[in-house]
Amino acid sequence: MNQSVKALDDLVILDLSTSIAAAWCTRLFADFGAKVVVIEPPEGNSLRHLVSNDSEGSNLLTDHLLSNKKSLQLDIESTDGRVLFLDLIDKCDVIVESSVPSQLEKYGLGFNDLHDSFPDLVVLSVTPYGQANEYSFAPANSLAIAARSGWASINGFEEKGPLSTSSNQSAYCAGVLAYGATLAAIFSARQESGSGQYIDISEFEVMVSNFAPPALSSEYSGNITKQKSMHETNLLAGPVPVQDGHFALTLSRAHFFRDAMMVLGLEDLAENLDLHETWYRMAHKDLWMGRVQDAMSEWTREELFDELALRRVVAGPVLKMDELVENVHLQERGFWNLLRDDPLQVLRPGAPFKLSETPWVLAHKAPDIGQHNEELTHMILHSSNAIKSHDGGI
Amino acid sequence: MSGPLKGIRGIVLTQAWAGSYCTELFAMAGADIVQLEVRKRPDSWRGTYTAPMSESMNKISTARHVWNINSNFNAVNLGKRSFTLDLSRDEGVDIFKSLIKHADFVAENFSPRVMGNLGFSYEELCEIKPDIILASLSAYGHDGPWCNVPGIGGTVEPTSGMSALLGYGDGVPINSGVMYPDAVAGLYGFSGLLTALHYRNRTGKGQFVDLSMQEANLANIGEAALEYTYTKQVPNAIGNRHKIYAPHGIFPCADGVEGNKKWIAIAAENDTQWLALCEISGMSWASNSKFSNNVLRKENEDELNQEISLWTRGQDRDLLSDFLSSKGVIAAPVLNAKELLNDHVLRSRGVIVELDHPEVGKKAQIGAPFHFSQDKISVERPSPLQGEHSFEVFSELLGMDRDEYEKLVAENISGEGPPK
Numbered sequence: 001m002n003q004s005v006k007a008l009d010d011l012v013i014l015d016l017s018t019s020i021a022a023a024w025c026t027r028l029f030a031d032f033g034a035k036v037v038v039i040e041p042p043e044g045n046s047l048r049h050l051v052s053n054d055s056e057g058s059n060l061l062t063d064h065l066l067s068n069k070k071s072l073q074l075d076i077e078s079t080d081g082r083v084l085f086l087d088l089i090d091k092c093d094v095i096v097e098s099s100v101p102s103q104l105e106k107y108g109l110g111f112n113d114l115h116d117s118f119p120d121l122v123v124l125s126v127t128p129y130g131q132a133n134e135y136s137f138a139p140a141n142s143l144a145i146a147a148r149s150g151w152a153s154i155n156g157f158e159e160k161g162p163l164s165t166s167s168n169q170s171a172y173c174a175g176v177l178a179y180g181a182t183l184a185a186i187f188s189a190r191q192e193s194g195s196g197q198y199i200d201i202s203e204f205e206v207m208v209s210n211f212a213p214p215a216l217s218s219e220y221s222g223n224i225t226k227q228k229s230m231h232e233t234n235l236l237a238g239p240v241p242v243q244d245g246h247f248a249l250t251l252s253r254a255h256f257f258r259d260a261m262m263v264l265g266l267e268d269l270a271e272n273l274d275l276h277e278t279w280y281r282m283a284h285k286d287l288w289m290g291r292v293q294d295a296m297s298e299w300t301r302e303e304l305f306d307e308l309a310l311r312r313v314v315a316g317p318v319l320k321m322d323e324l325v326e327n328v329h330l331q332e333r334g335f336w337n338l339l340r341d342d343p344l345q346v347l348r349p350g351a352p353f354k355l356s357e358t359p360w361v362l363a364h365k366a367p368d369i370g371q372h373n374e375e376l377t378h379m380i381l382h383s384s385n386a387i388k389s390h391d392g393g394i
Numbered sequence: 395m396s397g398p399l400k401g402i403r404g405i406v407l408t409q410a411w412a413g414s415y416c417t418e419l420f421a422m423a424g425a426d427i428v429q430l431e432v433r434k435r436p437d438s439w440r441g442t443y444t445a446p447m448s449e450s451m452n453k454i455s456t457a458r459h460v461w462n463i464n465s466n467f468n469a470v471n472l473g474k475r476s477f478t479l480d481l482s483r484d485e486g487v488d489i490f491k492s493l494i495k496h497a498d499f500v501a502e503n504f505s506p507r508v509m510g511n512l513g514f515s516y517e518e519l520c521e522i523k524p525d526i527i528l529a530s531l532s533a534y535g536h537d538g539p540w541c542n543v544p545g546i547g548g549t550v551e552p553t554s555g556m557s558a559l560l561g562y563g564d565g566v567p568i569n570s571g572v573m574y575p576d577a578v579a580g581l582y583g584f585s586g587l588l589t590a591l592h593y594r595n596r597t598g599k600g601q602f603v604d605l606s607m608q609e610a611n612l613a614n615i616g617e618a619a620l621e622y623t624y625t626k627q628v629p630n631a632i633g634n635r636h637k638i639y640a641p642h643g644i645f646p647c648a649d650g651v652e653g654n655k656k657w658i659a660i661a662a663e664n665d666t667q668w669l670a671l672c673e674i675s676g677m678s679w680a681s682n683s684k685f686s687n688n689v690l691r692k693e694n695e696d697e698l699n700q701e702i703s704l705w706t707r708g709q710d711r712d713l714l715s716d717f718l719s720s721k722g723v724i725a726a727p728v729l730n731a732k733e734l735l736n737d738h739v740l741r742s743r744g745v746i747v748e749l750d751h752p753e754v755g756k757k758a759q760i761g762a763p764f765h766f767s768q769d770k771i772s773v774e775r776p777s778p779l780q781g782e783h784s785f786e787v788f789s790e791l792l793g794m795d796r797d798e799y800e801k802l803v804a805e806n807i808s809g810e811g812p813p814k
Binding site: 007008010028032060061063064111129130131133134135138139140141143144145146147148149150151152153154155156160161162163164165166167168169172173176177179180181183184185186187188190191195197198199200201202205206208209210211212213214215216217218219220221222224225226227228237238239246247248249250252253277278279309312313314315316317318319320321322324325328329330332333335336344346347348349350351352353354355356357358 | 397398399400401402411415419423438441442444445446448450451463465466468469470505516534535537538539540541542543544545546548549550551552553554555556557558559560561562566567568569570571572574577578581582583584585586588589590591592593595596599601602603604605606608609610612613614615616617618619620621622623624626628629630631633634636642643644646657658659661663667719720722723724725726727728729730731732734735739740742743745754757758759760762763764765766767768769
């Protein structure tokens with residue numbers, strides 16, 4: 001595998017994103033080789049101004065989301081800035097933005113304003129609720145999206161109330177789908193009769209799409225898929241307590257059940273052929289569930305994993321972030337990365353998927369505001385006069 | 395099918411959720427997704443041939459085969475065509491190889507050793523079609539010490555770090571209500587394949603896409619990973635709260651009809667939103683010194699949440715949500731599955747669609763989560779019956795006539811339902 005071959009190094013993305021979702025989308029473009037130019041107003045991208053969340057005052061989100069990208073300080077709210085932005089568009093393939101609907105139109109930079117002059121241009125909007133609907137202007141975050149998309153209604157336990165998704169799930173899910181959708185639009189634009197187009201991605205709708213199985217289950221059965229009761233907490237709901245933490249064991253196929261029962265010393269259950277039928281097993285949980293959990297509670301996570309994995313039973317320990325950093329499998333897969341230009345030498349999470357010929361590469365930490373003004377002047381515009389590069393930006 | 399990926403064809407062996415969702419997104423974006431199903435071992439999301447039919451399905455006169463009416467399968471295979479082959483027979487293998495010649499990509503979500511055992515490793519597929527792309531969505535990827543460990547969403551959620559971040563803050567890790575890591579892997583699989591397709595279109599070179607569900611999900615919580623590596627503080631589940639902002643929670647509202655509990659999510663990420671919330675509530679929170687800035691609100695979050703709960707408890711969820719949103723406060727109703735399927739915005743935007751399934755009849759389903767201005771998305775085809783398109787696919791791509799197909803069925807190489 002040649003580290004220098006990049007899947008997307010023919011693409012230039014102008015990145016106006018100010019949300020996690022859109023910035024994750026463009027981060028993926030950068031990781032697979034596209035030139036991603038973050039257009040920053042004089043005060044810097046608003047992602048830089050989120051509250052710092054470590055004891056040193058660093059903004060981890062900035063570091064995470066702007067890595068691998070280039071920064072151009074350009075004020076598109078000014079007339080001169082917009083003229084220069086139009087010059088840049090001529091050299092780019094995609095504009096990514098995340099502002100409230102019609103914000104770009106205000107500056108004459110909406111898709112319809114640009115399409116005639118730049119027929120191959122793809123414009124992507126990634127917003128909480130999408131364009132032109134009654135939710136469009138409602139402020140939202142991952143909590144609100146988890147609530148409205150149905151996820152909070154099935155996560156957690158009914159005695160404790162609805163539970164959101166972990167972390168910023170709607171943002172990252174929307175970001176990766178937006179990335180794929182943009183590549184699809186580029187594919188279409190490069191067909192003989194193709195052209196550029198506008199893509200509208202809503203965080204809400206992506207999480208709704210992720211919710212399709214429980215939604216259709218409700219539609220088919222007439223029974224609303226709900227949270228489980230704490231009193232029914234068991235292997236089917238997720239990890240159960242073991243000696244040194246929690247452990248998940250799924251018994252979805254007959255041989256998983258048989259082999260797991262043998263490991264746990266529950267031979268009579270392993271030999272009960274009725275329990276080898278999935279539907280029978282689910283209909284008669286009282287025959288086995290309590291005994292299995294009691295038996296598991298005598299083991300450590302590592303013991304269970306080693307024995308069950310050896311027999312190819314679907315099972316897994318709950319791992320926390322410190323354990324994941326030390327996890328031998330992830331280390332051997334090269335998941336964790338260091339950046340050469342990071343003075344702190346902090347480990348960073350790696351590729352969400354691997355490509356055999358065109359690898360994911362994390363090469364640079366987040367740029368300073370306007371760090372690449374001069375480079376971009378030459379590399380993109382091929383004109384040292386087009387952008388006046390100076391300390392104060394453009 | 396219409397959409398930006400019209401002209402792309404995937405011959406896929408995807409199953410269950412992650413792989414099926416990945417290729418469903420292609421189908422919804424206009425690609426021709428032709429899905430191989432193996433009758434001896436049906437897709438686990440079709441269930442088993444012997445499972446009894448549910449009470450609700452028993453009432454539907456057209457519902458005849460339990461493996462065609464599983465809501466799980468039918469939720470994540472929209473727009474695809476299904477054909478069946480017995481890959482343990484030479485004739486089946488030969489037909490599959492002939493079909494590969496018509497594919498841009500192959501996708502599967504078996505354990506890593508399965509494709510090689512079938513004789514369809516990436517290298518072997520390249521001998522059939524040199525520019526083929528193969529995407530493999532497995533639990534832990536194709537190398538490393540865990541590569542042969544089987545996994546599904548229910549076990550990858552714990553091993554990716556997600557379960558440790560999901561919970562009420564009492565130290566008990568929780569899995570999502572359904573196997574959420576599958577959905578995340580499906581989204582990344584879709585994007586991984588498109589990255590490889592973009593490169594192939596430029597260079598004529600295919601490649602192998604190795605997606606580990608563990609890594610895709612860990613990447614999706616990359617913020618938490620970086621938080622640990624920066625600070626050495628292990629992040630834990632914090633319920634509905636936010637690390638920085640308060641209020642940030644889900645609060646009870648007035649019950650709905652038949653005593654159904656209703657809830658609302660409310661958050662204020664800045665003082666403007668906080669003050670708007672205070673004004674709407676009519677409560678004296680703004681003058682309470684314990685809540686006068688975000689740091690104090692965070693310090694006194696238990697008390698703050700109690701106060702908000704007391705106020706929301708008598709409120710109509712939907713009216714309150716709309717009003718808060720209109721005033722710039724982050725708010726949303728906690729919708730259940732039924733309410734979601736009736737959401738008029740989702741319906742008007744074509745995200746919820748009514749599809750007529752041959753056995754189940756007309757049902758509301760969740761369709762495409764993307765909108766393109768030129769290549770309009772139109773999800774019209776429900777998830778296929780097992781083997782529904784076998785003859786259509788063999789005829790269209792291989793020129794097979796009906797007699798040849800009937801011979802395959804008679805010999806149990808293709809067909810529908812449990813093999814005879």
